Amino acid sequence: MVDGEARRIRFHDYAEIYRIPGMYEQLFAGLLQCRSPEVITGLLAESLEAAGERAADLRVLDFGAGNGMVGEELVALGAAVVIGCDLLPEACEAALRDRPEVYRDYLAQDVTALDDTQRAMLRDAGLNCMTCVAALGFDDIPPAAFAAAFNAIGEQGWVAFNLRDRYMDSPSDFARLLERMVAEGVLEEARQTRYRHRLSVAGEPLDYIAFVGRKRGHIDPSWIG
Numbered sequence: 001m002v003d004g005e006a007r008r009i010r011f012h013d014y015a016e017i018y019r020i021p022g023m024y025e026q027l028f029a030g031l032l033q034c035r036s037p038e039v040i041t042g043l044l045a046e047s048l049e050a051a052g053e054r055a056a057d058l059r060v061l062d063f064g065a066g067n068g069m070v071g072e073e074l075v076a077l078g079a080a081v082v083i084g085c086d087l088l089p090e091a092c093e094a095a096l097r098d099r100p101e102v103y104r105d106y107l108a109q110d111v112t113a114l115d116d117t118q119r120a121m122l123r124d125a126g127l128n129c130m131t132c133v134a135a136l137g138f139d140d141i142p143p144a145a146f147a148a149a150f151n152a153i154g155e156q157g158w159v160a161f162n163l164r165d166r167y168m169d170s171p172s173d174f175a176r177l178l179e180r181m182v183a184e185g186v187l188e189e190a191r192q193t194r195y196r197h198r199l200s201v202a203g204e205p206l207d208y209i210a211f212v213g214r215k216r217g218h219i220d221p222s223w224i225g
């Protein structure tokens with residue numbers, strides 16, 4: 001029910017969901033008990049501590065940022081700068097509406113098609129971390145877009161993301177890219193763990209893999225099939 005009117009909205013129709021204040025939180029964090037924003041940023045914090053580095057030095061590109069739930073956790077961690085990026089203008093509008101103090105900038109844009117000003121903004125931000133939560137798999141972020149975001153952060157930067165376990169185990173395009181990144185030495189694992197991402201619509205636990213790593217080089221575009 002939205003303002004007394006019954007509406008039918010699909011779970012993955014994020015544009016519609018973001019237009020309604022509080023609906024994303026109610027559905028995903030509430031009903032489906034999604035804890036991934038806290039889990040991924042928590043693992044990032046633990047990895048930083050183990051490496052003797054400070055969250056206060058993080059300059060993060062939050063990729064597939066949605067309405068800002070991950071950005072909010074990054075700010076709570078103490079990150080110096082958080083920049084959001086999402087394909088949907090509705091995500092950017094919702095983040096600025098619901099969490100106006102979180103993102104220094106927010107690109108509502110396909111990261112593989114940035115203009116010169118947008119590219120310069122990312123370059124000048126001195127990014128040293130990328131987060132990508134609940135946005136890989138399910139035909140969301142394709143490998144080419146993941147690669148463009150990864151290549152926008154500096155070498156030795158931190159990378160934290162999650163992925164449904166079966167996308168990691170099966171020969172998906174993203175699993176292949178990840179395997180190549182590790183084999184070529186551009187991504188070094190710091191933490192990897194299986195955890196409960198949320199419940200399915202049927203109430204069954206959905207397990208995801210959380211991954212935190214260090215960037216050691218750029219992705220070569222020829223690795224993307």
Ligand SMILES: C[S@@+](CC[C@H](N)C(=O)[O-])C[C@H]1O[C@@H](n2cnc3c(N)ncnc32)[C@H](O)[C@@H]1O
Pocket residue numbers: 014036037063064065066067068069070085086087088091109110111132133134135140141142145
């Ligand atoms: C489930 S939401 C997750 C939002 C947020 N990271 C969170 O954890 O609450 C997935 C987001 O990925 C975004 N997305 C999908 N494809 C994308 C792409 N190619 N580039 C950027 N964002 C994309 C969607 O628009 C959506 O906002």
